[in-house]
Amino acid sequence: MAAIELRGVVKRFGSITAVDGLDLEVPEGICLGLLGPNGAGKSTTMRLLTGQALPDAGELRALGHKLPEDSKAARAKMGVVPQLDNLDVDVTVEDNLAVYARLYRVKDVGGAVDRALDLARLRDRRRDAVDQLSGGMRRRLLLARGLVHEPRLVLLDEPTVGLDPQIRTELWTLIGELKSRGTTILMSTHYIEEAERLADEVAVMTKGKIIARGHPAKLIDEHAGEQTAEVYGPPERLVEVRAGAEAQGLMVRPAGPAVAIVGSERAGNGGIPSEAVIRAATLEDVFVLLTGEEAE
Amino acid sequence: MSAEAKTMRRLEPAAIKGVMSREVANFRTYWKGTTFSSVLEPIVYLLAFGLGLGATLVDEVAGIPYIEFVGTGMVATAVIFSSALPSMFGTFVKHRFQNTYEAILAAPVDIEELVSAEMLWIAIRSGFYGCFPLLVTIGFGLDPAPGMLLVPLFCFVTALGFAGFGVAMAATVAKIDQFNYVTALFITPLFLVAGTFFPIDGLPEGFQIVAQANPLHQLVELVRGGAFGFEPVDIARFAFLVAFAFAMWRVAVSRMAKRLID
Ligand SMILES: Nc1ncnc2c1ncn2[C@@H]1O[C@H](COP(=O)(O)OP(=O)(O)OP(=O)(O)O)[C@@H](O)[C@H]1O
Ligand SMILES: [Mg+2]
Numbered sequence: 001m002a003a004i005e006l007r008g009v010v011k012r013f014g015s016i017t018a019v020d021g022l023d024l025e026v027p028e029g030i031c032l033g034l035l036g037p038n039g040a041g042k043s044t045t046m047r048l049l050t051g052q053a054l055p056d057a058g059e060l061r062a063l064g065h066k067l068p069e070d071s072k073a074a075r076a077k078m079g080v081v082p083q084l085d086n087l088d089v090d091v092t093v094e095d096n097l098a099v100y101a102r103l104y105r106v107k108d109v110g111g112a113v114d115r116a117l118d119l120a121r122l123r124d125r126r127r128d129a130v131d132q133l134s135g136g137m138r139r140r141l142l143l144a145r146g147l148v149h150e151p152r153l154v155l156l157d158e159p160t161v162g163l164d165p166q167i168r169t170e171l172w173t174l175i176g177e178l179k180s181r182g183t184t185i186l187m188s189t190h191y192i193e194e195a196e197r198l199a200d201e202v203a204v205m206t207k208g209k210i211i212a213r214g215h216p217a218k219l220i221d222e223h224a225g226e227q228t229a230e231v232y233g234p235p236e237r238l239v240e241v242r243a244g245a246e247a248q249g250l251m252v253r254p255a256g257p258a259v260a261i262v263g264s265e266r267a268g269n270g271g272i273p274s275e276a277v278i279r280a281a282t283l284e285d286v287f288v289l290l291t292g293e294e295a296e
Numbered sequence: 297m298s299a300e301a302k303t304m305r306r307l308e309p310a311a312i313k314g315v316m317s318r319e320v321a322n323f324r325t326y327w328k329g330t331t332f333s334s335v336l337e338p339i340v341y342l343l344a345f346g347l348g349l350g351a352t353l354v355d356e357v358a359g360i361p362y363i364e365f366v367g368t369g370m371v372a373t374a375v376i377f378s379s380a381l382p383s384m385f386g387t388f389v390k391h392r393f394q395n396t397y398e399a400i401l402a403a404p405v406d407i408e409e410l411v412s413a414e415m416l417w418i419a420i421r422s423g424f425y426g427c428f429p430l431l432v433t434i435g436f437g438l439d440p441a442p443g444m445l446l447v448p449l450f451c452f453v454t455a456l457g458f459a460g461f462g463v464a465m466a467a468t469v470a471k472i473d474q475f476n477y478v479t480a481l482f483i484t485p486l487f488l489v490a491g492t493f494f495p496i497d498g499l500p501e502g503f504q505i506v507a508q509a510n511p512l513h514q515l516v517e518l519v520r521g522g523a524f525g526f527e528p529v530d531i532a533r534f535a536f537l538v539a540f541a542f543a544m545w546r547v548a549v550s551r552m553a554k555r556l557i558d
Contacts, residue, residue: 013558044558053558072404080402086395088322095321102314103403129325139495145399 009058020208033199042188079151104149107114120144224281300360315413338429367433369492379455383462426451443522467551
């Protein structure tokens with residue numbers, strides 16, 4: 001049984017179709033990175049999985065429970081870490097955790113709080129109010145709160161969006177630990193690096209659908225090839241390079257101040273300008289080619 | 297399997313207790329201020345109205361010294377201001393600014409449990425704070441009576457209804473400043489025409505009928521019943537408050553479901 005099974009799921013908001021016939025299967029024990037640009041439907045997918053959005057069509061199962069009918073039983077075994085910090089700021093660290101241990105019907109609340117404090121490395125701050133913590137500590141606490149009942153499946157919705165690099169790295173370490181314990185993780189993100197580091201498999205989502213899925217290396221191989229040639233220069237030069245490469249049937253994408261010729265190893269002799277910087281193809285190349293959006 | 301069947305019941309005590317424990321944890325950080333104003337407010341009102349108005353303009357109402365008339369009536373004031381307003385603002389802030397409900401609903405808690413817990417907690421608090429004006433009035437000379445022991449219950453039931461009203465309003469307004477309309481249209485009139493400061497039967501007949509539909513008026517009558525002797529009609533008054541609480545509970549649950557589930 002897969003931890004998550006979605007078939008033909010549709011969710012509309014008025015004229016917007018946020019999720020458009022989504023098929024998604026997440027086997028137990030893996031970390032699946034749901035990679036998509038803004039508005040792709042990642043958060044809506046998460047909300048469908050917690051019963052906070054009702055599908056217009058399709059079938060959804062989480063941990064074998066049919067959604068939304070059986071959502072409460074599914075939620076009991078699922079941990080959710082939201083995109084936005086919604087801790088109770090005046091309340092102590094340990095009380096924040098204890099409340100959620102109770103909401104998840106944990107029998108030994110004290111034990112669960114201690115475990116979560118260890119995970120968040122906040123044992124010595126347990127009696128401090130949340131608003132006395134640093135940004136990184138708050139984020140660790142938010143993650144630990146979602147794990148207080150040791151769930152089998154964890155939904156992480158853009159867990160590090162808008163955070164500074166140091167906090168991001170701290171969280172990556174914690175998510176890595178969670179992975180190594182065999183917890184199934186569905187993690188949405190629009191940071192390529194996050195998906196590359198943490199995900200066993202990546203699903204690229206855009207406009208409510210998954211358009212590619214697989215291990216990062218496989219996706220790179222399938223969609224980008226081996227090498228990418230980046231050419232920097234004034235805009236007129238870039239236009240020229242782009243035209244030249246496209247004439248040879250090569251894929252070209254914008255890359256900030258440069259253009260990137262993806263799959264440059266397929267170019268004929270002299271097909272790549274001599275000033276080009278050659279590098280290995282990346283997941284970012286795949287993402288930008290497939291979604292048409294510049295990655296972060 | 298049995299554990300799963302259990303987590304799927306409606307109105308699970310564990311879920312309700314969990315949500316309430318969050319309120320209690322927050323309350324521990326601000327109870328001093330709330331309690332201080334709940335004690336001070338009736339004292340100020342009693343000094344102003346009871347002594348000021350009582351000494352100069354009115355002596356007695358329906359055979360009751362004016363200060364005791366106002367003091368017993370102020371129980372209703374304490375109840376509406378410790379239920380409708382905190383419920384309205386608290387729910388709005390938790391929903392729109394703090395995203396608290398999103399986190400709670402990701403746990404095995406459904407909207408009915410969430411709303412019930414929020415209402416219960418506010419009603420328990422109000423049941424408690426509603427007694428302060430009565431205690432203050434006793435300090436000003438009102439004789440204690442056994443019927444007063446029912447006052448916390450009367451306050452609790454009334455506050456349940458107003459907590460539900462607050463939740464429903466919070467789920468209805470688009471912006472927090474629209475609460476000004478709610479206050480001006482509902483809360484202030486209900487509070488003024490409850491029979492706290494002047495007896496309802498002095499009003500024109502139309503107003504009297506409207507006042508009978510005011511839960512706060514029924515509460516005021518019940519509190520005075522507790523202090524000065526119940527009448528048979530008080531059973532109907534209590535039943536009215538129970539019906540009000542029940543109706544507001546259902547409205548609050550359905551408004552919140554509309555708001556929180558897309
Ligand atoms: N409650 C809602 N009402 C109306 N439209 C909505 C609602 N929730 C989402 N949408 C729309 O659905 C689409 C998908 O939104 P969603 O939040 O799922 O995207 P996302 O992939 O999470 O994006 P981001 O990376 O910006 O978080 C967007 O066009 C969004 O405006
Ligand atoms: Mg999102």
